[in-house]
Amino acid sequence: MIRQFGWGEFLFLLEGARWTVVLTLLAFTFGGALGLGVALGRTSKWRLLRILMATYIQIFQGTPLLVQLFFVYFGLPLLGLKVDVWVALTIGLSLHTSAFLGEIWRGSIQAVPGGQSEAARALGIGYVHRMVDVVLPQAFRIGLPATISFLVNLIKGTALAALLGLTELTRSGQLMANITFQPLQVYGAVALVYFFICLPLTFSSARIERRLNADR
Amino acid sequence: MNYSFDFAPVFAAWPMLLEGVIGTLRMSSLSMVFGLSLGIVFMLMRMSKSNALRAMAIGYIELIRNTPILVQVFFVFFGMPAIGIRLSGEQAAILAMTLNCAAYAAEIVRGGVQSIRPGQIEAGRALGLHTADIYRFVVFRPAIRAVYPALCSQFILMMLNSSLVSSVSAEELTYFAQTLDSQTFRSFEIYLTLGVIYLVLSQFFSAALGVIGRVYFSYPTK
Numbered sequence: 292m293i294r295q296f297g298w299g300e301f302l303f304l305l306e307g308a309r310w311t312v313v314l315t316l317l318a319f320t321f322g323g324a325l326g327l328g329v330a331l332g333r334t335s336k337w338r339l340l341r342i343l344m345a346t347y348i349q350i351f352q353g354t355p356l357l358v359q360l361f362f363v364y365f366g367l368p369l370l371g372l373k374v375d376v377w378v379a380l381t382i383g384l385s386l387h388t389s390a391f392l393g394e395i396w397r398g399s400i401q402a403v404p405g406g407q408s409e410a411a412r413a414l415g416i417g418y419v420h421r422m423v424d425v426v427l428p429q430a431f432r433i434g435l436p437a438t439i440s441f442l443v444n445l446i447k448g449t450a451l452a453a454l455l456g457l458t459e460l461t462r463s464g465q466l467m468a469n470i471t472f473q474p475l476q477v478y479g480a481v482a483l484v485y486f487f488i489c490l491p492l493t494f495s496s497a498r499i500e501r502r503l504n505a506d507r
Numbered sequence: 508m509n510y511s512f513d514f515a516p517v518f519a520a521w522p523m524l525l526e527g528v529i530g531t532l533r534m535s536s537l538s539m540v541f542g543l544s545l546g547i548v549f550m551l552m553r554m555s556k557s558n559a560l561r562a563m564a565i566g567y568i569e570l571i572r573n574t575p576i577l578v579q580v581f582f583v584f585f586g587m588p589a590i591g592i593r594l595s596g597e598q599a600a601i602l603a604m605t606l607n608c609a610a611y612a613a614e615i616v617r618g619g620v621q622s623i624r625p626g627q628i629e630a631g632r633a634l635g636l637h638t639a640d641i642y643r644f645v646v647f648r649p650a651i652r653a654v655y656p657a658l659c660s661q662f663i664l665m666m667l668n669s670s671l672v673s674s675v676s677a678e679e680l681t682y683f684a685q686t687l688d689s690q691t692f693r694s695f696e697i698y699l700t701l702g703v704i705y706l707v708l709s710q711f712f713s714a715a716l717g718v719i720g721r722v723y724f725s726y727p728t729k
Contacts, residue, residue: 474586
C-alpha cells in the first residue's frame with residue numbers, strides 16, 4: 292500500500308528541519324568565529340596577510356558550495372580523520388561561512404569612519420581594545436543586515452547536505468517523495484518549511500537596513 | 508598522511524571534463540538570458556499600479572528567494588511530472604535556474620529602475636521619443652547599467668549553483684566529475700581539479716560579462 296502525504300508525513304519533514312537548524316547554527320557559530328579572523332586579517336596592516344585572506348575569500352566565492360563540501364568530505368580521510376558526514380559538513384559549511392562573513396565584515400570594518408580608529412590610536416589605545424571597544428561594535432551595526440542575509444543563504448545552503456546523505460529537511464523530502472509518490476506535494480511542503488524559516492530573517496534584515504539608512 | 512596523489516586518470520579524461528564545461532556554460536548562459544528577461548517582466552509587475560499584479564510578483568520573488576535552489580530543482584524535475592509536465596534533466600535544470608534567476612534579477616533591476624529620475628522620462632517624452640524607445644533607451648539601459656555589477660555577481664553565483672543540477676542528471680561539469688569519480692575512485696584529485704575549473708570559469712565569466720558590459724554600455728553619461 293502506498294502512503295499518502297498527510298500530517299504524520301509532514302511531521303517527519305519537520306523532524307528533518309530540526310537538523311537543518313542545528314547544522315546552520317553549528318556552521319554559523321564556527322564560521323562566524325573564523326570569519327572574524329578572516330575579516331581582521333583582510334584589514335590588517337600586513338600586506339602578506341591581506342593577500343592571503345583575499346585569496347582565501349576568492350577561492351570560496353569562486354567555487355560552488357557543493358564542490359567545497361565534496362572536497363572536504365573526500366579530503367578529510369587524507370588527513371587521517373574518520374569520515375563522518377556531520378563532521379565533514381560542519382567543517383565544509385563553516386569554512387564557506389568564514390569566507391563570506393569575512394568579506395561582509397571586512398566591508399563593515401572599512402565602513403567605520405577612519406577618524407574613530409585614529410582617535411583611539413591618539414588616545415594610546417592598543418590594537419585589541421581599539422578593535423573590541425571602538426571599531427567592531429560600530430562595524431557590527433553596519434554589517435548586521437548583510438550578515439542576516441547571509442544567514443538565509445546558509446540555511447538554503449544546508450540543503451546540499453542532502454546530496455551527501457545527511458537526513459535534514461531536503462533529504463527527508465526526498466525520502467518522503469519516494470515513499471508517497473507525491474513529489475509535487477512533498478517538495479512543495481519542503482519549500483514552505485524553508486520559506487517560513489527564512490522569511491522572518493529576510494524581513495528583519497530589510498527592516499534593520501531601512502532603519503540604518505534612516506539614521507544617516 | 509600516506510596518500511599517493513595520482514592526477515593521471517583525471518587529466519586523461521579531459522574530453523569528458525570539457526564536455527562538462529560546455530554543458531555548464533550552455534545551461535548557465537541560457538538561464539541568465541531567460542532569467543533576466545523573465546526578471547524584467549516580474550520587475551514590471553512588481554512596480555505596476557495594480558495591487559494584484561504587485562502582490563503576485565512580491566509573492567513569487569520572496570518564495571524563490573527564501574527557498575533553496577536545490578528544492579526548486581527537485582520540485583521542477585520530480586514534482587512537475589505529476590501535473591503532466593515531464594522534462595529532461597537539462598530542461599528541468601534550465602527551467603529551475605531561470606525561475607530562480609528571474610526573482611533575483613527582478614529585485615536587482617528594480618533597484619536600477621528606481622534610480623532613474625522621472626525628469627529623464629519627461630525629457631525623453633519632450634524629445635518626442637516613442638514609449639518603446641523611452642523604455643529601451645531612457646529606462647532600461649541606464650537602469651541595467653547602474654546595477655550591472657550586482658547583476659554580474661548574481662549571474663556568476665548562478666553559474667556556480669548550476670553544479671547542483673548534477674543531482675537531476677543534467678550533464679554539466681559536476682555530473683561528469685561524479686561519473687569520473689565512480690569510474691576511477693580518485694575523489695580527492697577530481698574534486699580538487701573541479702574546484703580549479705570552477706575558479707577559472709568564474710574568472711572567465713566575470714571577464715566576459717565585463718567586456719559585454721563595456722561594449723553594450725559604452726556611451727557618454729555626462
